[in-house]
Amino acid sequence: MEDEFAFISKITPEETYQKELVRGIGDDAAVYSGADHMEQVVCVDTMVEGVHFRRDTLSPYQIGKKGLAINVSDLAAMGAIPTYYLVSIAIPSSWTEEELTQLYQGMNDLAKTYQMDLVGGDTVSTNDVLVLTVTAIGKVERGRARYRDQAKPGDLIFLTGYAGTSAAGLDLLFEKGFTGPFSREEQILVKSHQEPTPHIAEGRILSTLNKRISLNDVSDGVASEANEIAEASQARLIIERDKLPIHDVMYTYPPEKQLDYALFGGEDFILIGTLPKEDVKEVEAEFLSQGLMLQVIGFVEEGEPGVSLLEENQRNKVEKNGYNHFKKRG
Numbered sequence: 001m002e003d004e005f006a007f008i009s010k011i012t013p014e015e016t017y018q019k020e021l022v023r024g025i026g027d028d029a030a031v032y033s034g035a036d037h038m039e040q041v042v043c044v045d046t047m048v049e050g051v052h053f054r055r056d057t058l059s060p061y062q063i064g065k066k067g068l069a070i071n072v073s074d075l076a077a078m079g080a081i082p083t084y085y086l087v088s089i090a091i092p093s094s095w096t097e098e099e100l101t102q103l104y105q106g107m108n109d110l111a112k113t114y115q116m117d118l119v120g121g122d123t124v125s126t127n128d129v130l131v132l133t134v135t136a137i138g139k140v141e142r143g144r145a146r147y148r149d150q151a152k153p154g155d156l157i158f159l160t161g162y163a164g165t166s167a168a169g170l171d172l173l174f175e176k177g178f179t180g181p182f183s184r185e186e187q188i189l190v191k192s193h194q195e196p197t198p199h200i201a202e203g204r205i206l207s208t209l210n211k212r213i214s215l216n217d218v219s220d221g222v223a224s225e226a227n228e229i230a231e232a233s234q235a236r237l238i239i240e241r242d243k244l245p246i247h248d249v250m251y252t253y254p255p256e257k258q259l260d261y262a263l264f265g266g267e268d269f270i271l272i273g274t275l276p277k278e279d280v281k282e283v284e285a286e287f288l289s290q291g292l293m294l295q296v297i298g299f300v301e302e303g304e305p306g307v308s309l310l311e312e313n314q315r316n317k318v319e320k321n322g323y324n325h326f327k328k329r330g
């Protein structure tokens with residue numbers, strides 16, 4: 001990389017999507033207006049080389065795409081419509097300009113899907129590994145954001161996709177390297193790790209249907225995210241083992257391995273939530289009409305806040321044991 005300012009002008013979009021954007025890249029800060037009936041939603045997540053990806057697990061394009069996707073997933077978990085994003089990047093000297101162009105192409109491609117505008121960021125050099133921090137902004141109709149603290153006894157728990165595919169894909173990449181070779185089944189798992197799809201359409205259904213819904217996205221694993229809902233709601237969540245949605249391509253794995261990936265794997269970026277039993281039919285019908293998946297995986301009951309797995313009539317405690325940056329898996 002020769003010049004910081006040349007780099008910034010290279011990554012500045014020529015056109016923008018959002019009509020409420022007043023000033024994007026090029027001044028000290030971005031400016032946008034918003035309608036009174038909408039609330040603004042903002043989140044930030046970081047990806048660090050060696051922790052969130054390696055050069056042999058994600059391509060530069062995929063690093064960019066996933067860096068934005070994990071943030072869009074947090075917007076989905078709030079029921080929000082994505083609008084803007086900002087990118088802070090610390091670049092080691094080993095990265096070529098071509099690789100950085102690909103990284104931004106990955107973000108651009110995902111941003112186009114959701115009509116999100118890149119409105120700012122920061123560019124620095126580093127003597128260490130690449131660090132990518134994306135801030136995502138969205139909006140949601142007043143009072144319709146979906147929080148983690150809404151679960152109540154009698155509710156059902158749901159997932160909006162398959163659990164555990166990303167972690168299974170990552171293990172395949174560790175085992176076989178970036179180029180594989182991977183069978184067709186394995187390719188599905190690897191792709192789900194490398195290019196997760198945020199569940200924005202699912203989040204929007206859950207926000208526009210006016211129901212009492214708790215919602216979270218699965219970054220650290222179903223066990224961890226379910227425990228977050230349990231803590232925030234002071235509720236007891238029971239997950240039924242035989243209802244966990246395991247993708248067909250994982251049927252060749254031993255059942256214990258399937259369960260471990262599903263509960264503790266993480267990075268699936270599906271949504272987990274709860275809703276009143278009497279609302280399930282209506283919500284399911286809306287998901288079905290849009291070709292989307294909604295799988296009931298358990299229920300909420302009275303009792304000590306926490307999560308249990310119901311298996312052959314036994315309840316076993318599910319610890320908050322997913323991915324934790326300062327703790328090894330136990």
Ligand SMILES: Nc1ncnc2c1ncn2[C@@H]1O[C@H](COP(=O)(O)OP(=O)(O)OP(=O)(O)O)[C@@H](O)[C@H]1O
Binds near residue numbers: 045219
């Ligand atoms: N360093 C920090 N300073 C201030 N707030 C933070 C910091 N780290 C996390 N938070 C806040 O703590 C809450 C939980 O953050 P967390 O990162 O666990 O959620 P998440 O982004 O959904 O999960 P993940 O990062 O695993 O995808 C959020 O409200 C987040 O904004």
Ligand SMILES: Cc1ncc(C[n+]2csc(CCOP(=O)(O)O)c2C)c(N)n1
Binds near residue numbers: 054219220
């Ligand atoms: C090379 C490599 N090693 C391990 C992992 C697994 N991993 C890293 S962060 C994370 C949870 C989500 O992160 P955060 O909590 O920061 O949002 C998981 C499951 C990976 N993706 N790549």
Ligand SMILES: [Mg+2]
Binds near residue numbers: 044045
């Ligand atoms: Mg976070």
Ligand SMILES: [Mg+2]
Binds near residue numbers: 073074219
């Ligand atoms: Mg989240």
Ligand SMILES: [Mg+2]
Binds near residue numbers: 219220323
């Ligand atoms: Mg985390």
